[in-house]
Amino acid sequence: MKKHFVSISLSIIIAFFGLILFSCSSKKKSISAENAISNKGLEIYILMGQSNMAGRGPLIPEDSIIKNKNVLMFTKDLKWVAAKNPLHFDKPGVTAVGPGLSFGLAMQEAHKSAIIGLVPTAVGGTAINSWTVGGYDKATKKYPWDDAEKRIIEAMKYGTIKGVLWHQGESDSKAENAAVYLPKLEDLIKRVRKLVGNDKLPFVVGQLGRYNPSYDNINKETAKLPALVPFTAIATSEGLTDKGDNTHFDRSSAIIFGQRFAKQMIELQKVN
Incomplete structure (x- = not known):
């Protein structure tokens, strides 16, 4: 009887301390994003390019729902908030x-202890010449590279830049522009890596x-990139569809594309 009583008492004590540990763990988890921001603990990814990176897939009501509080986005006002489209x-x-949110969700799923920070910098309609130092886009009255540089510098105060996503080239898809595209992209990669202080930045x-034949001019050029520039990779657009305008990915394709970006990013990080 005494032994049985001791056994029950031990079980109660173990359960009690287990409850305390679970409570502490839950509390820690609930404020982990806030702690990551305060302690420079974010794993940050830069989203660059033109409209298909910015996203033109139609919104639906569920886009107002926060899917993962450990995936954050850097707002226009330089604030970190829970990410949503x-x-x-x-x-x-x-x-x-666009592909950014599904990318962030996939990266957080792969690294569950990480707090992911997404920094949007894409500008629709921009040619790669707009992404040079001082480059200006007349249509949007923006300086894509200069603006992105400022946002990246500010974002670095809160964590480590872990990688870059680039989707651009529709505005450069004429044969004569595509022929000189790759050196410009290589230069941009060098600038980003120098800016963040990491010459191996994925x-x-x-x-x-692939729904627009002229886009193949750019795809043929970017296919050469991994052999020329270390720690680069290509996310395939095979099977992805447009939203009916022969230019922009539809909603489901944009989401799938983000997951493909994540797959390539994870592979690059394995060898980095």
């Missing part, structure tokens, strides 16, 4: 679903949609 703000009222380039 649209991430970008280049063209208010037009910007919608850089994933997304193929342009």
